[in-house]
Amino acid sequence: MEMKKLLKDSKKVATQYTTWVTFVGLLLLLSILTNGQALRWGSIRNLLIAESVRSFAALGVGMIIITKGIDLSIGYVVCLTASVAASFAQNPDYSSAVYAGQSFPLIIPIVAAVAAGGLFGLFNGYLIAYGKLPPFIATLGSMSIAKGLQLIYTKAAVVGSLNQNFKNISQGSVGPVPNLIIYVAIAAFIVWILLKHTRQGTHFYAIGGNAQAARVSGINVERDLMMVYFYAGLLYGTAGTLLASRLGLANSLTANGMELDAIAAVTVGGVSQNGGVGKVSGMMVGVFTMGLINYGMSFLGVDSYYQQLVKGFIIIIAVYFDMKKYARRA
Amino acid sequence: MKKTVAILLVLALVCTGLFAQGGKEATDDTVKIGALIRNLNEQFVKDYADNLRKLAEENGVELNLQDAQGDVARQLDQLNTLITQGYKYFVIIPQDTSVTEQMAQQIQAVGGGAAFSNIQPSVDALKVGKDFYLASSPELVAGQYQAQIVDDYFTQYPEKAPGKVLNILYLQGQLGHPAQISREAGFIDTLESLGYTVNFVAKDTADWTPDKAQEKMDTWLAAHRGKFNLVVAQNDGMALGAVESLITNGLVDNDPSDGTILSFPVLGIDATADALNSMDQDKLYATVLQDSVGQSSTAFELAYAMATKGTAQGVTAWGIEPAKEVISEAPANDPAVISQCYLVPFKPITKENYKDLM
Numbered sequence: 191m192e193m194k195k196l197l198k199d200s201k202k203v204a205t206q207y208t209t210w211v212t213f214v215g216l217l218l219l220l221s222i223l224t225n226g227q228a229l230r231w232g233s234i235r236n237l238l239i240a241e242s243v244r245s246f247a248a249l250g251v252g253m254i255i256i257t258k259g260i261d262l263s264i265g266y267v268v269c270l271t272a273s274v275a276a277s278f279a280q281n282p283d284y285s286s287a288v289y290a291g292q293s294f295p296l297i298i299p300i301v302a303a304v305a306a307g308g309l310f311g312l313f314n315g316y317l318i319a320y321g322k323l324p325p326f327i328a329t330l331g332s333m334s335i336a337k338g339l340q341l342i343y344t345k346a347a348v349v350g351s352l353n354q355n356f357k358n359i360s361q362g363s364v365g366p367v368p369n370l371i372i373y374v375a376i377a378a379f380i381v382w383i384l385l386k387h388t389r390q391g392t393h394f395y396a397i398g399g400n401a402q403a404a405r406v407s408g409i410n411v412e413r414d415l416m417m418v419y420f421y422a423g424l425l426y427g428t429a430g431t432l433l434a435s436r437l438g439l440a441n442s443l444t445a446n447g448m449e450l451d452a453i454a455a456v457t458v459g460g461v462s463q464n465g466g467v468g469k470v471s472g473m474m475v476g477v478f479t480m481g482l483i484n485y486g487m488s489f490l491g492v493d494s495y496y497q498q499l500v501k502g503f504i505i506i507i508a509v510y511f512d513m514k515k516y517a518r519r520a
Numbered sequence: 521m522k523k524t525v526a527i528l529l530v531l532a533l534v535c536t537g538l539f540a541q542g543g544k545e546a547t548d549d550t551v552k553i554g555a556l557i558r559n560l561n562e563q564f565v566k567d568y569a570d571n572l573r574k575l576a577e578e579n580g581v582e583l584n585l586q587d588a589q590g591d592v593a594r595q596l597d598q599l600n601t602l603i604t605q606g607y608k609y610f611v612i613i614p615q616d617t618s619v620t621e622q623m624a625q626q627i628q629a630v631g632g633g634a635a636f637s638n639i640q641p642s643v644d645a646l647k648v649g650k651d652f653y654l655a656s657s658p659e660l661v662a663g664q665y666q667a668q669i670v671d672d673y674f675t676q677y678p679e680k681a682p683g684k685v686l687n688i689l690y691l692q693g694q695l696g697h698p699a700q701i702s703r704e705a706g707f708i709d710t711l712e713s714l715g716y717t718v719n720f721v722a723k724d725t726a727d728w729t730p731d732k733a734q735e736k737m738d739t740w741l742a743a744h745r746g747k748f749n750l751v752v753a754q755n756d757g758m759a760l761g762a763v764e765s766l767i768t769n770g771l772v773d774n775d776p777s778d779g780t781i782l783s784f785p786v787l788g789i790d791a792t793a794d795a796l797n798s799m800d801q802d803k804l805y806a807t808v809l810q811d812s813v814g815q816s817s818t819a820f821e822l823a824y825a826m827a828t829k830g831t832a833q834g835v836t837a838w839g840i841e842p843a844k845e846v847i848s849e850a851p852a853n854d855p856a857v858i859s860q861c862y863l864v865p866f867k868p869i870t871k872e873n874y875k876d877l878m
Contacts, residue, residue, distance in 0.1 A: 227605065
């Protein structure tokens with residue numbers, strides 16, 4: 191009897207906290223496979239740094255998916271904003287600089303990149319909220335526009351030789367804690383406040399759950415939808431800035447494919463593709479779960495070709511269980 | 521809520537257990553070398569990696585080879601991973617010149633060293649420490665060899681370039697890539713010094729890839745048919761894309777007496793197996809050998825010397841001695857780091873010698 195109850199209870203916990211259970215399971219698995227080697231502080235620190243920029247993308251697209259939207263433009267928007275940031279942070283004596291011979295105050299690259307991200311967000315949001323385009327198509331279009339703009343702006347060249355002050359934004363640290371990890375914590379906190387403790391946040395869930403009902407209950411669905419893409423755009427702009435700063439360059443390959451990583455991460459983190467469901471904690475655990483998979487395979491020396499395969503299967507399995515969970519409820 | 525707390529506790533417990541356990545280090549004395557490779561989807565890079573694996577096996581070295589899949593961020597993460605795993609000596613094909621200094625600093629911080637191939641490290645990267653090396657081929661030379669092959673061809677068939685005017689369709693690698701810049705400079709300078717008028721009918725990037733090159737060529741052939749007499753690509757992949765395009769567009773004279781059945785000679789760089797096959801079928805006219813075996817062997821021997829002797833300063837690697845005189849191309853243009861530069865020669869590959877490589 192006791193046993194039965196325990197089993198039932200643990201089953202309940204497992205379904206309720208699939209995300210956490212997966213994460214802990216993977217941690218355990220990796221520690222066994224590497225005799226604990228993979229999970230020293232140095233390694234955890236690497237993992238956190240590696241996933242930091244993706245966290246911003248995940249927080250953005252996580253909010254969007256809560257409203258039952260999707261964003262395919264992430265990778266190229268981050269690529270564009272990284273290039274914009276980098277172009278204003280090049281050493282003035284670098285002959286192939288976008289603005290050769292000029293140096294800008296540190297605030298310029300940051301503002302320019304975040305603004306570029308925000309503009310793209312507004313553009314996406316307007317098309318989806320007021321233009322009534324399906325999010326998939328609208329962001330597919332803006333993905334290509336972002337890529338085109340990036341190539342035109344940089345003339346397809348590498349934007350390199352960035353000044354040290356700009357690089358310190360991402361490469362610096364406060365004591366033993368890398369700056370990047372602090373930025374992620376701040377961003378996650380802000381998004382958590384927004385989703386959990388503001389009226390607009392509850393609107394996002396309402397719209398994702400049932401847009402029609404939300405409208406009837408007096409929510410300005412169009413405005414809120416536009417804003418969610420705008421907020422995401424600001425996060426992508428920040429991601430671009432931090433990425434350029436971390437790498438010390440930006441080129442047309444920067445952040446390519448980040449949309450898939452981010453969407454996969456939040457899905458693994460329990461943000462439902464059906465809309466209306468998802469938590470910031472889940473998004474972050476999702477990001478670090480995917481990171482752990484990448485990191486673990488890299489640590490164990492798994493061939494890069496197989497890494498792609500494993501990642502693909504994990505995404506499919508996560509969505510499959512997600513669909514099943516909510517199909518039952520409906 | 522209770523359950524969340526419980527789960528967090530379990531998590532914390534698991535983590536502390538793991539951290540505590542992590543203190544133990546493997547203490548065997550196998551030589552460990554890390555390899556950070558920018559993209560295994562490229563033929564040259566794959567050949568380079570295959571040779572590294574072979575050398576590691578022959579020498580009983582534990583080689584951990586990581587593929588960055590074209591992503592700078594991933595390459596930096598992989599470096600971090602290998603450093604925490606205790607790797608100190610590296611063979612690196614960097615994703616981009618701009619990150620080499622940062623990589624060198626991280627390796628220097630753990631008292632290690634690295635040999636860079638294929639994508640040139642910056643002068644500053646080599647200045648980070650004495651045990652950072654260039655084991656690569658100066659890209660200028662590849663362009664110069666292409667120019668010489670062009671000169672040989674038109675000296676033999678002067679009627680194909682009246683007035684020594686070259687009207688060229690030119691396919692570039694990724695813009696801003698050091699190889700793209702230097703190969704082009706070497707090519708143009710040499711031809712001009714040989715008395716040619718160099719006229720680019722069309723010039724654009726195809727990002728090193730055959731499919732993009734073929735698309736570009738298809739468009740150019742529609743626009744510039746009859747206005748050019750030479751096709752040059754900055755690597756073999758793109759050259760083969762161009763060859764396909766010429767064939768599908770019917771620009772074939774089926775006369776192999778000049779070395780190619782195409783109406784115009786097409787040149788590449790790298791001497792990949794595919795390129796040699798194409799030369800064997802009288803399609804591709806010529807290429808330049810970027811020696812994947814030479815570069816990887818040199819880099820491997822440098823890393824091996826560091827791992828076994830603590831330093832590789834002044835050693836002869838794969839029969840190559842450190843350079844003594846500066847050349848015009850970075851990083852071997854700086855006298856302060858010239859003794860850290862191992863220049864692996866390029867080699868022009870034409871009808872006369874291509875069979876040696878097959």
